[in-house]
Amino acid sequence: MPVCCSACExxxxxxxxxxxGHSLCKECFFWAFEEEVHQxxxxxxxxxxxxxxxxxASGGKDSxxxxxxxxxxxxxxxYGLNLILLSVDEGITGYxxxxxxxxxRNQQQYELPLKIVSYEELYGWTMDDxxxxxxxxxxxxxxxxxxxxxxxRGAMMLHVDKICxxxxxxxxxxxxxxxxxxxxxxxxxxxxxxxxxxxxxxxxCKPLKYAYEKEIVLYAYFKKLDYFSTECIYxxxxxxxxxxxxxxxxxxxxxSAIIDIIxxxxxxxxxxxxxxxxxxxxxxxxxxxxxxxxxxxxxxEGLNRGLPKLGIGKHHKLQHKLLAxxxxxxxxxxxxxxxxx
Amino acid sequence: MCQVEEExxxxxxxxxxxxxxxxxAQKCMKCKEGSAALLIRAGDAFCRDCFKEYFVHxxxxxxxxxxxxFPGEKVLxxxxxxxxxxxxxxxxxxxxxxxxxxxxxxxxxxxxxxxxAVCGQTQEERARTAAQMESLLKVSGFPYxxxxxxxxxxxxxxxxxxxxxxxxxxxxxxxxxFIQHQxxxxxxxxxxxxxxxxxxxxxxxxxxxxxxxxxxxLPESTKxxxxxxxxxxxxxxxxxxxxxxxxxEELLQKLRTHLILHTARTHGYSKVMMGDSxxxxxxxxxxxxxxxxxxxxATDTGFSDERHGDVVVVRPMRDYSLKEISYYNHMFGVxxxxxxxxxxxxxxxASIHRLTEDFMTKIQADFPSTVSTVYRTSEKLGVxxxxxxxxxxxxxxxxxxxxxxDTHFAEASAFHATLVSEQFSKKxxxxxxxAEKSCCMKARDGAGQCENPTKDCSSVQRGDGKSAFLRLLxxxxxxxxxxxxxxxxxxxxxxxxxxxxxxxxxxxxEIQDFLLCEDETSDAPTT
Ligand SMILES: [Zn+2]
Ligand SMILES: [Zn+2]
Ligand SMILES: [Zn+2]
Ligand SMILES: [Zn+2]
Ligand SMILES: [Zn+2]
Numbered sequence: 115m116p117v118c119c120s121a122c123e124x125x126x127x128x129x130x131x132x133x134x135g136h137s138l139c140k141e142c143f144f145w146a147f148e149e150e151v152h153q154x155x156x157x158x159x160x161x162x163x164x165x166x167x168x169x170x171a172s173g174g175k176d177s178x179x180x181x182x183x184x185x186x187x188x189x190x191x192x193y194g195l196n197l198i199l200l201s202v203d204e205g206i207t208g209y210x211x212x213x214x215x216x217x218x219r220n221q222q223q224y225e226l227p228l229k230i231v232s233y234e235e236l237y238g239w240t241m242d243d244x245x246x247x248x249x250x251x252x253x254x255x256x257x258x259x260x261x262x263x264x265x266x267r268g269a270m271m272l273h274v275d276k277i278c279x280x281x282x283x284x285x286x287x288x289x290x291x292x293x294x295x296x297x298x299x300x301x302x303x304x305x306x307x308x309x310x311x312x313x314x315x316x317x318x319c320k321p322l323k324y325a326y327e328k329e330i331v332l333y334a335y336f337k338k339l340d341y342f343s344t345e346c347i348y349x350x351x352x353x354x355x356x357x358x359x360x361x362x363x364x365x366x367x368x369x370s371a372i373i374d375i376i377x378x379x380x381x382x383x384x385x386x387x388x389x390x391x392x393x394x395x396x397x398x399x400x401x402x403x404x405x406x407x408x409x410x411x412x413x414x415e416g417l418n419r420g421l422p423k424l425g426i427g428k429h430h431k432l433q434h435k436l437l438a439x440x441x442x443x444x445x446x447x448x449x450x451x452x453x454x455x
Numbered sequence: 456m457c458q459v460e461e462e463x464x465x466x467x468x469x470x471x472x473x474x475x476x477x478x479x480a481q482k483c484m485k486c487k488e489g490s491a492a493l494l495i496r497a498g499d500a501f502c503r504d505c506f507k508e509y510f511v512h513x514x515x516x517x518x519x520x521x522x523x524x525f526p527g528e529k530v531l532x533x534x535x536x537x538x539x540x541x542x543x544x545x546x547x548x549x550x551x552x553x554x555x556x557x558x559x560x561x562x563x564x565x566x567x568x569x570x571x572a573v574c575g576q577t578q579e580e581r582a583r584t585a586a587q588m589e590s591l592l593k594v595s596g597f598p599y600x601x602x603x604x605x606x607x608x609x610x611x612x613x614x615x616x617x618x619x620x621x622x623x624x625x626x627x628x629x630x631x632x633f634i635q636h637q638x639x640x641x642x643x644x645x646x647x648x649x650x651x652x653x654x655x656x657x658x659x660x661x662x663x664x665x666x667x668x669x670x671x672x673l674p675e676s677t678k679x680x681x682x683x684x685x686x687x688x689x690x691x692x693x694x695x696x697x698x699x700x701x702x703x704e705e706l707l708q709k710l711r712t713h714l715i716l717h718t719a720r721t722h723g724y725s726k727v728m729m730g731d732s733x734x735x736x737x738x739x740x741x742x743x744x745x746x747x748x749x750x751x752x753a754t755d756t757g758f759s760d761e762r763h764g765d766v767v768v769v770r771p772m773r774d775y776s777l778k779e780i781s782y783y784n785h786m787f788g789v790x791x792x793x794x795x796x797x798x799x800x801x802x803x804x805a806s807i808h809r810l811t812e813d814f815m816t817k818i819q820a821d822f823p824s825t826v827s828t829v830y831r832t833s834e835k836l837g838v839x840x841x842x843x844x845x846x847x848x849x850x851x852x853x854x855x856x857x858x859x860x861d862t863h864f865a866e867a868s869a870f871h872a873t874l875v876s877e878q879f880s881k882k883x884x885x886x887x888x889x890a891e892k893s894c895c896m897k898a899r900d901g902a903g904q905c906e907n908p909t910k911d912c913s914s915v916q917r918g919d920g921k922s923a924f925l926r927l928l929x930x931x932x933x934x935x936x937x938x939x940x941x942x943x944x945x946x947x948x949x950x951x952x953x954x955x956x957x958x959x960x961x962x963x964x965e966i967q968d969f970l971l972c973e974d975e976t977s978d979a980p981t982t
Contacts, residue, residue: 123882136880146879153875158867294744295818297828299835308867324872353822360814364745367807368701370873370934371745377869377930378749381861385753385837 121146129336132328132369140336147333151321152187158308160319161276163194168274170265171199171220171228173213176280178220178341179330180322184278185224198272199224202264203232205240213342220340231268233260237410239417248422259409263401269316281320284327284361287372290379292357300390306379315402326372397437406433421450485509493782503786510775510783514546515557517771521758524726524769526560531724532597533715534567536588536792540730542780543772544595545789547728561726565592565599566718568711572604572687573694573703574795587792589678598676600718605682605690607710612952614717615854618765677722693944700806702938704797705746705931709855710946719766727768731756734777736770737829742811748931750861753836762857776826853929854953861930870930923957 116126119139127137131146138146154160161167169184171177181199188195201217214230221228234240237260244256269277286306293302304310309319322330334341364371384390395401396408403409415436416424424432435442442450481491481500489502501509518524532547534540550559567588571581585601592599697703719727731739736756743755754760760768772780784791798806803813819825838859851860862870924942925933936942942950 120881121879131876131880134876134880138880142880146876149879150872150875154867154872157865157871290744291741294741294832295825295829297832299832302832324869324876356814356818356821360810363804363810363814364807367804367810368699368934371807373869373873374747374930374934375745375749377747377861378744380869381750381930382752383750383837385835388835 129332132332133326133373135369143332143336147325147329148183148186148190151183151325152191154308154324155187155193155321158319160278160309160321161193161195164196165275166196166198166273168198168200168229168265168269168272168277169226170277170279171201171217172280173201173216173220173342174280175330175334175339175341176282176285176322176327178216178280178339179334179337180278180280181220181224181226182337182339184321185226197226198274199226199228200265200268200272200274200277201228201230202261202268203230203234204261205233205242207242216340216342223340229268229272231264231271233264236260236264236267237414239414244417247417247420256413259413263399263408263410266316266401274316277316277318278321279318280322282322282325282327282330283372283376286320286323286379287375288354288357288361290375291361292354295357296353299384299388302379302382303384303390306376311402324373324376407436412436416450421447423450492786495776495779495782506782507787510779511546511549513774514771515550515559517758517774518559521769523759523767524561528561528726529722529724530561530563530726530728531715531719531722532563532565532728533730534565534592535730536567536584536591536794537730538780538784538789538791539732539735539772539775539777541789541791542775542784543728543730544597545787546771548595548597563597564722564724565595565597566715566727567592567599567601568714569601569603570707570711570796571794572682572690573707574797574799576795584792584794591790591792592676600677600722601679602714602718603679603682604707604710604714605686606679606714607946607948608686608689610713610717610946610948612948612955614713614720614948615857615952617763617852617857618720620761620764620767689944693946696940696944697935697938698940699938700798700801701746701808702935704806704808705935706939707797709932709935712856713948716763716766725766727766729768729770730772731770732772732775732777732780733830734826736773736833737826738812738815740829740833741815742808743931745807745811746931747934748929751838751856751858751929751931752833753838754858756833762852773830853932854924854927854949854956855932855935856929858929860928862928862933924953926960927953927956 117137119125119127119142120136121138121142125139125141128140129143130137131143167184169177169181171181181197184195184197187193188197199217199221201214203214217228217230220226232240241256241260248256265277265279289305290302293299293305308323309317311317333339361372361375364375368374391404393402393404394406396403396411397406398411399408401408401410405412407415412424412433416422419442421442424436432442432446481494483489483491483502483505484500485505485508486502489504491500492503493506494500495506524530530547532540532544534544544565547559547563550557551563552558569581569585569588571584576584588601589599592601694703694706697706715727719725740752740756743749743752748755754762756770756773758770758773760770762768783789798809801809803809815826815829852858853860865871921936921942925936928936939945
């Protein structure tokens, strides 16, 4: 016997919400999903009328749904925002080629302007070239650092006021667990903020912060949204992998665990006497950094000097030499050259 | 989309680096003479004697560093029977013995909660465990109290109240007081009567009208009579009305805490020592994060836990790993008793507690520093500062766990998001709408008759009852109660106290306009 939708009590339900366990019809689910994102945007005061907002678009499900919902809510609730799709081309053969095609199709569907920034354009290196230099084991360090900046640089070029990304509740819960496991108290505190990056940097926000990954997939499925579903071919490191697997198990025991962990993260309070790293800006590129040189600039320097290990480990002592463009000693060079593949 | 962020890489390298096996030819790292008997961490090999010294020193150092236990203070040791709490009791014995160079100067007692009824033990098994426990307790020479979990049905509502701590908070003063007390003891030379007087005084000084219901207990060891089969059955019914093992485990912990607290209060103990090891606390931190109890990590896992006010919980075993404790117990013959828990036979995915324990064990095998890292992370967390004025009124504390409520914060929060999701998924919207009033509320306001005779008032009230009850709880305890089929089976002290809180809240609402200062704390959160 078909189950009746618990929201309208008229139509037959077609799905059970992973987040609440309620049975809903298609229309009521769409409405709930969209209006919940709207509530998040309004209650956190994410945008102001007249702002230009860059939507980080990778072609994956999260950013595809984000672009769709942002476009829709902007119209439905008259936010008065100027939306732009922002995409990064890392230059990974077989991965980006396909996903960029998806982004381009999305652009036509949603009639939003699209800007693609390439690694080659920004750094002079494609991801494929970087992998050749540093090996598969460390490349995700590069792809993460460079992408973060690429989005900002692209946003700056387009005079964007804010960037929003498709990070969902699962991503955030996973990050809380990971930062807790590895004792990173500063990131643990920051990772549940809905908006990050003040002073100079373009603010980034996460409108899907409270949306479950499973609901995002359901939404995309029933809306027949076109997305590219391959995970980055360079797999994430073991620690995040652990946190992810753990979160999936938790969710299977108690579906609310995802939001419960975010609640925990939002309410953690750090003792007053615990030192937090002071955030400054990179002396070379101006990006936020706790060191004199930001991670991206150190990595780039390593690539350009043919010393790929620079920036993968901790090499604080070398910072002044890099800044002054001084050569490194034989010993320092030897240590930084060899990379495990 | 690849979710990897810039920082992932470096940590993995730091975390790696495994353990080396113990080599038999190795010498003790401390005395450089004795041959190594064990390896507690990579590189730290100890001979038997040095290990003992290290272990004993650590216990004293933990107490000495925190200077929280006053000389002469009555301290209640919570003994589950497991390795950590058994080691703790043994350390206290060791510290009080004449042979100890720096003698501990407090007066210990032991409490054990018998949870057999809900952990699948038969009457015979329970009796056997109890006998085993009792012989162990007798050997300790300390006064002891064995409390069956069924005693929860006889607890007074006051156990859920915050009691303002006494004036004894100056360590120096306490030391002086102790010395004087000792001298007077020598002159009158009758310790027992003095403690008895003290006992009566503490009982008289608490203004609890329900106290009369409690049996008068002697300061010496107490062993409750075997619980009535009625209570045992009620307890079993209560636990079977909880639909998940996760919530059952949480409920058990709450009841156990209340019983220990009540025992401490009625017998004049002002400190309770819990035997949680560093390993256990690391697992507990991860578990509690997953249970939405992030706000209370410092209270739930820190050295001292002052949520109850007058009775402070301390965790002196928190610097020992479970491995160290097992080695110690094995080498020096510290006895522990195996008592099955709620989840003893459960699979790894049966509850969040079991899953987290399993997860931490596995990740610890791959990254040996995980437990100590997690433990150190939780060290850096503090008690969430009260955002509102710190009124002593209890409404701003969770009814069950007594922590400051973490549910009346900003609209832009995970908690609010869950309420919004509920709202959009249901046609009737109970939590968020302020206009909602049950028919019985109207009846109370005016004519004295229910205006809506077609509706079953009692059922409306019951539905209301649950949401009114939930409002008294912190985020995490709400999750526990949400997994209960009915509230009716909860022990009376919980229900009575909840009713009292809600009456206060209603009163507050009526007089709201006449109150001069903005006292948000005492009002139950509506959103
Ligand atoms: Zn519907
Ligand atoms: Zn990657
Ligand atoms: Zn830079
Ligand atoms: Zn030695
Ligand atoms: Zn609570």
